[in-house]
Amino acid sequence: MTHFMDVHHGMQGITAEQLHEAHQADLAVEKDEGVHFERAWADPRSGTVYCLSEGPSAEAVQRVHERAGHRADEIHEVPLTV
Amino acid sequence: MTHFMDVHHGMQGITAEQLHEAHQADLAVEKDEGVHFERAWADPRSGTVYCLSEGPSAEAVQRVHERAGHRADEIHEVPLTV
Numbered sequence A, B: 001m002t003h004f005m006d007v008h009h010g011m012q013g014i015t016a017e018q019l020h021e022a023h024q025a026d027l028a029v030e031k032d033e034g035v036h037f038e039r040a041w042a043d044p045r046s047g048t049v050y051c052l053s054e055g056p057s058a059e060a061v062q063r064v065h066e067r068a069g070h071r072a073d074e075i076h077e078v079p080l081t082v
Helices: A016-033 A058-067 B016-033 B058-067
Strands: A002-008 A036-043 A048-055 A074-077 B002-008 B036-043 B048-055 B074-077
Touching (some): A002 A058, A002 B036, A016 A036, A016 A058
Antiparallel strands (some): A002 A074, B002 B048, B002 B074, B036 B048
């Protein structure tokens, strides 16, 4: 298991409620893939959303996002953290 | 005070020790700008580093990174979080 940071673009104007709902949609299906979405941060102005997760692979992280209806534009494995 | 996610590119091959040293360099000078760097994540393969901070402005965050010797390529204010 390792950590991943994924990035979504084009989310201009996202609200706190929409971010919460998207996160809940991930949490609802993540167990099937052995993934856990820990946190997410959104910049409504540039339309950028960052999601931090732990899971077996970038592909598993993407499958959760796809099933939740919001495919990530980038997924980076981040094995190093401070 | 709000949160910021900043991104550094071109850090291919960064090690855990280098990430730790860079973070310590930020911590050493951040107080002058009223910024606090909370966490950072690195992907040595793509050379991407993400830093999460809290501070008064993106400019203040950038000034800390500049004084620490590693200017950020992108800084996004992330007022929304889950």
